[in-house]
Amino acid sequence: MAKILDGKAVSQRVKNALKDETEKFVEKYGIKPGLAVVIVGDDPASRVYVNSKKKACAEIGYYSEEHALPESTTEGELLSLVEKLNGDEKIHGILVQLPLPKHINEEKIINAINPKKDVDAFHPVNVGKIMIGNFDFLPCTPAGVMELINEAGIDLTGKNCVVVGRSNIVGKPQAMLLLHKNATVTICHSKTKNIKEITKNADVLVAAVGRAQMFDGDYIKDGAVVIDVGMNRLENKKLVGDVDFESAAKKASCITPVPGGVGPMTIAMLMKNTLTAAKNAVLGK
Numbered sequence: 288m289a290k291i292l293d294g295k296a297v298s299q300r301v302k303n304a305l306k307d308e309t310e311k312f313v314e315k316y317g318i319k320p321g322l323a324v325v326i327v328g329d330d331p332a333s334r335v336y337v338n339s340k341k342k343a344c345a346e347i348g349y350y351s352e353e354h355a356l357p358e359s360t361t362e363g364e365l366l367s368l369v370e371k372l373n374g375d376e377k378i379h380g381i382l383v384q385l386p387l388p389k390h391i392n393e394e395k396i397i398n399a400i401n402p403k404k405d406v407d408a409f410h411p412v413n414v415g416k417i418m419i420g421n422f423d424f425l426p427c428t429p430a431g432v433m434e435l436i437n438e439a440g441i442d443l444t445g446k447n448c449v450v451v452g453r454s455n456i457v458g459k460p461q462a463m464l465l466l467h468k469n470a471t472v473t474i475c476h477s478k479t480k481n482i483k484e485i486t487k488n489a490d491v492l493v494a495a496v497g498r499a500q501m502f503d504g505d506y507i508k509d510g511a512v513v514i515d516v517g518m519n520r521l522e523n524k525k526l527v528g529d530v531d532f533e534s535a536a537k538k539a540s541c542i543t544p545v546p547g548g549v550g551p552m553t554i555a556m557l558m559k560n561t562l563t564a565a566k567n568a569v570l571g572k
């Protein structure tokens with residue numbers, strides 16, 4: 288039976304360490320790291336994530352602000368808020384919860400965030416820095432995955448890593464982070480032929496497609512590390528990943544559960560980026 292990579296436990300350790308560091312930061316500089324979370328509309332799932340971000344800020348000792356705007360907010364209004372937060376000294380990190388309503392151009396909003404406050408690492412400047420390998424922030428979900436792999440004591444050098452999914456938020460940056468650790472990386476997506484033949488050779492599989500329980504044991508190599516980034520709500524309200532946990536766990540050496548795997552790590556990495564942003568701000572970096 289596979290070892291479970293417990294994202295809840297690892298994220299708690301990360302947050303505890305950040306709490307200690309934050310105490311020292313506050314003592315030294317007399318200010319708290321500050322995060323602004325912006326949410327437009329009232330998607331219940333988004334609501335849940337925003338609440339966990341606020342809770343994590345309180346737990347670690349950050350200042351946090353929530354800006355909950357109505358669905359009818361215009362692009363111009365949202366841009367004005369971003370500009371205001373860019374210029375606000377109390378705020379070191381800005382997170383605009385995605386997805387945004389259809390009438391707002393997401394790219395425009397992301398481009399308006401000061402890259403130094405872009406704790407999601409979605410701004411093109413930060414995306415470019417990640418590709419070069421010289422970065423301030425890592426994107427939260429891929430960074431959380433790397434932290435779990437690291438925690439499991441896995442050396443990625445020369446390993447066959449397969450990322451399924453090519454989103455700008457997860458798949459593409461994930462592949463880059465694995466590459467930085469000297470893995471041989473394959474990216475699969477909806478147009479890939481014979482996905483199963485490819486994943487069956489993966490020493491490490493990262494599933495990020497958004498299809499409930501697609502990857503059963505038949506997709507998994509014996510002894511593989513299986514990381515499930517999926518978050519799918521079934522009709523019975525149960526939250527499941529992209530991996531069929533039961534059957535995949537029979538083949539894997541290590542596997543992340545959903546919930547309690549990558550999700551909590553995403554939030555811990557957001558908190559890490561917020562402290563980094565605050566440190567850079569006080570150092571004038």
Ligand SMILES: Nc1nc(=O)c2c([nH]1)NC[C@@H]1CN(c3ccc(C(=O)N[C@@H](CCC(=O)O)C(=O)O)cc3)C=[N+]21
Pocket residue numbers: 333335336339382383384385386407427518526545546547548549550551552553554
């Ligand atoms: N600008 C932006 N940045 C994001 O980082 C961002 C975003 N927009 N939009 C939505 C997604 C999703 N996301 C999650 C964070 C934590 C959990 C999490 O903690 N999940 C719990 C379960 C939560 C539940 O029960 O619903 C777990 O997996 O154990 C999940 C999903 C961040 N996102």
